[in-house]
Amino acid sequence: MSIIVGAGTRVLVQGITGNVGSFHTEAMLRYGTNIVAGVTPGKGGQEVLGVSVYDTVAEAVKKHNANASVIYVPPRFAAAAITEAIDAGLKTLVVITDLVPQKDAIEFVAKANRNGVTMVGPNCPGIINPSNRVHMGVMPAHVFRPGGTGMISRSGTLTYEIASLISRAGLGQSTCLGLGGDTIIGLDFIRVLEMMENDEETEAVVLIGEIGGNLEEKAAEYIGKKKYPKPVVAYIAGRTAPPEKRMGHAGAIISGTAGTAKSKIDAFLANGVPVAEKPSDIPRLLLETQPDKPGRH
Numbered sequence: 106m107s108i109i110v111g112a113g114t115r116v117l118v119q120g121i122t123g124n125v126g127s128f129h130t131e132a133m134l135r136y137g138t139n140i141v142a143g144v145t146p147g148k149g150g151q152e153v154l155g156v157s158v159y160d161t162v163a164e165a166v167k168k169h170n171a172n173a174s175v176i177y178v179p180p181r182f183a184a185a186a187i188t189e190a191i192d193a194g195l196k197t198l199v200v201i202t203d204l205v206p207q208k209d210a211i212e213f214v215a216k217a218n219r220n221g222v223t224m225v226g227p228n229c230p231g232i233i234n235p236s237n238r239v240h241m242g243v244m245p246a247h248v249f250r251p252g253g254t255g256m257i258s259r260s261g262t263l264t265y266e267i268a269s270l271i272s273r274a275g276l277g278q279s280t281c282l283g284l285g286g287d288t289i290i291g292l293d294f295i296r297v298l299e300m301m302e303n304d305e306e307t308e309a310v311v312l313i314g315e316i317g318g319n320l321e322e323k324a325a326e327y328i329g330k331k332k333y334p335k336p337v338v339a340y341i342a343g344r345t346a347p348p349e350k351r352m353g354h355a356g357a358i359i360s361g362t363a364g365t366a367k368s369k370i371d372a373f374l375a376n377g378v379p380v381a382e383k384p385s386d387i388p389r390l391l392l393e394t395q396p397d398k399p400g401r402h
Contacts (some may be wrong), residue, residue, distance in 0.1 A: 108255075108280050108300040108307075109197060109223055110232055110239040112175065117165050117195070118143040119186050120177035129177065129243055130154055136246045137238030143168035146330075161378040162186075162193040173197035175231065175241040183227065184209035189221050197239040198290070200226030210289035217291060225282055230261035232282040236306065242283070252277015253308030254298025254391060255301040259284050259315045260342055267313060267340065267384050274388035284320075294324035302334060306318050309336040309391055314369055317341035321369040329376030331356055336394035339373045340381040341366045351364075 116133070120126040121143025131154055134140055142157055142165035149160035161166040162174070174195050178186045183202045190198055191213075198217065205227045217224040225232050231242010236251040243261070248269040254276050258264040261283050268278055282297065284290055294312060301307040314321035321341065328337055344366040370380050379390045 107234045107237055107239075108297070108304050109225070109282065110220045110237070111232050111281070112237045112239075114139060114173050114197070114237075114239050114240060114241075115169065115171045116140045116239075116241060117162065117171035117174040117190075118156070118177065119162065119167070119174055119190065119390075120147075120179075121145060121156065121158060122148045122151065123177060123179075124236065125201075126177035127153050129175075130156065132246065133175075133240050133242075136240045138240050140396045141165075162189045166193045166195065173199070173241065175199040175201065176199050176226075180204040180206070185212050187213040191216055191222055196222050198222060198224045198226075198233075198291070199229070199231050200224060201229065201231060202226070202284075203228035203287070205287065207287075207289055210287060213289055214289055226285040226291060229285035229290070230258075230264060230283040232280065233278075233279055234280050244283075246369075247269075248272060249281065250277040251279075253279055253306065255304070255307040255310045256281035256313065257284065257297045257301075257310065258282070258313035259286055259320070260313055261286075263313050263342060263384065264338070264401055267311065267387050270385055270388050271311070271391070274392070276388060276391060279304065279308075286315075288318065293320050295327045298324065298327065298333065298337075307335065309395055311336070311387060311391070312337060312339040314339060314341045314398045315375065316341075316366050316369075317364045319364065322372040325369075325372035325376045325378060328373075328378055336391070338379045338381065338387060338390040338394060339370075340384060340387060341373075363398070396402050 122145040151158040233240045
């Protein structure tokens with residue numbers, strides 16, 4: 106069992122003929138992802154790495170029964186590409202594209218929600234399920250190994266770093282995904298926590314947050330009120346960030362006392378979630394919350 110992606114995921118790559126799309130298509134194929142088709146308007150009839158390219162998503166879905174799309178198109182085309190994928194009936198979208206205008210994001214996230222579409226991103230590193238060898242995105246897949254730790258992150262680079270630390274500790278991962286660093290995104294911590302609660306593959310959860318917004322505070326409150334049944338540990342990036350200055354992500358900005366690292370850390374601690382001071386503390390905290398879990402150091 107897995108969440109969002111798994112053994113039955115048949116992937117379509119939108120923007121497959123571009124430099125970024127073709128580069129990561131090669132990496133995803135090498136990992137074992139079942140990529141069945143690609144789409145670039147005006148490039149239908151070509152092949153990229155043995156993958157057939159079509160002009161429209163509808164045509165690719167009809168011919169190859171794709172059920173998920175990973176999107177690498179430039180920002181100005183993102184809204185049209187996502188709308189096309191939703192209209193074609195795809196229910197899982199992973200939007201890698203960054204610098205998407207907020208107006209566009211508001212509209213396509215709302216459309217996805219109305220149509221029961223699970224959207225990861227935009228401006229995210231993607232999603233990976235090591236046990237089923239499914240990778241949709243830009244993650245360095247070699248740092249992941251099958252295991253029981255689910256990871257939900259607002260930071261791409263920290264996802265890879267912490268996944269590598271978890272792998273070296275002998276724990277491994279179930280499903281790992283990056284929510285995206287923009288202010289308007291598809292999934293949030295709570296929706297993924299709900300999925301992981303019911304996922305037999307996931308035994309514990311790591312939340313990787315950062316300054317800006319209140320997603321972490323909401324997640325902490327949810328965990329506390331629900332008495333979340335699986336161990337959760339957290340890490341918050343941006344403890345020394347200056348106020349009123351965007352730090353890397355569009356959503357990583359502190360306004361007054363809202364969205365500070367301290368407010369997020371305090372919220373997690375108040376709801377029983379251990380918070381790592383540095384990424385390398387995560388494996389130790391995971392092992393402490395799972396005393397019967399074998400691990401190597």
